[in-house]
Amino acid sequence: MCLEEVNAVRPEEIEQASMKTIAAEMDPWRGPGENLPVVMRVIHTTADFEFQKNLRFTPGVVGRAREALRAGTTIVTDTMMAAAGVNKKACRALGVQVACRMSDAAVREEAASRGVTRAVVSMEAAVRETPEAIFAIGNAPTALIRLCELIDAGEARPALVVGVPVGFVNVIESKERLARTAVPSIAAMGRKGGSTVASAILNALLYGITR
């Protein structure tokens, strides 16, 4: 293919062609139809078909999450990366704010003095401010575990938890911990996940309303 042709491909055509390839290579989808666009967008973002098996949805979560987004519920993330990845045009259309406290000086200082992760302190601060927010954790299992404790204590009442931390220490445990709470959630079981996965899930929910 000539490179000028490549660059002439329109952005919306690239996405359509990608989704067609993903649909052709995926296993037959046996879950609720409303979950499928979320799964496909995560595969689109990662080129990793493992997510068709890894993602766990609580019953009815996609419909409930969209109601919350339509109502302008704030999205809280555990990384600046995940916040940067959420589609701002869609958020503006719905009046949704995206907040991340990880880089706040106060969070940094408190984490250092307590010897815990900034992610833990940033979750505590976000729960005080917006206890009924949509919480998306794409990086730090410590943030997800702390959020689950605050849910059990009745201090956090999330409209949705996106639980997709990634890595090797306490990651699987944090997702199992989330599964034992009663909140609506979408989680990537196992070690995989990440900030791009978190924002892909949020964008799939947003696009289901705005596109």
Next chain:
Amino acid sequence: MCLEEVNAVRPEEIEQASMKTIAAEMDPWRGPGENLPVVMRVIHTTADFEFQKNLRFTPGVVGRAREALRAGTTIVTDTMMAAAGVNKKACRALGVQVACRMSDAAVREEAASRGVTRAVVSMEAAVRETPEAIFAIGNAPTALIRLCELIDAGEARPALVVGVPVGFVNVIESKERLARTAVPSIAAMGRKGGSTVASAILNALLYGITR
């Protein structure tokens, strides 16, 4: 494990424990030793051991990239997410700027009027401004292809190209295109990659100097 114990784990201990697990589960490393910390950090970020096989380094690239970072070379990314993921403390210590033009109004308008991706226009703008920058492409193959054309035309002379776009349309082709240029590069072959992979590679290079 008691959850309070989990939250008492110090951040630096979490990373050390993760790296120990990664080292234990990786295949024996046969590449240059200086490339290994880059590979391990990408696995740390993705929990995906495929990257031990996917990553391609041009000869001596890690040493040359570190020289460029020590000299305060600007890093240009193709997404705000990749820019957000680069460690700002390390950049400040070296006088390195991180730039991304994707959200500029001028870039948006020009892309719409030409019917190309914003990623293409943002690369052209960055090459005009900082032709000898470190370019990190974690998302858009169109950005990487355009950058390669500008390299061949002698307009871009990157100190390093991190070529890790992700996805299904022109992604593999864009990485093969990069392999045919003469610039120092680190690329993830195949469909996988992403903004988190791009910033993980940059952070591994930075930490090799600042930690």
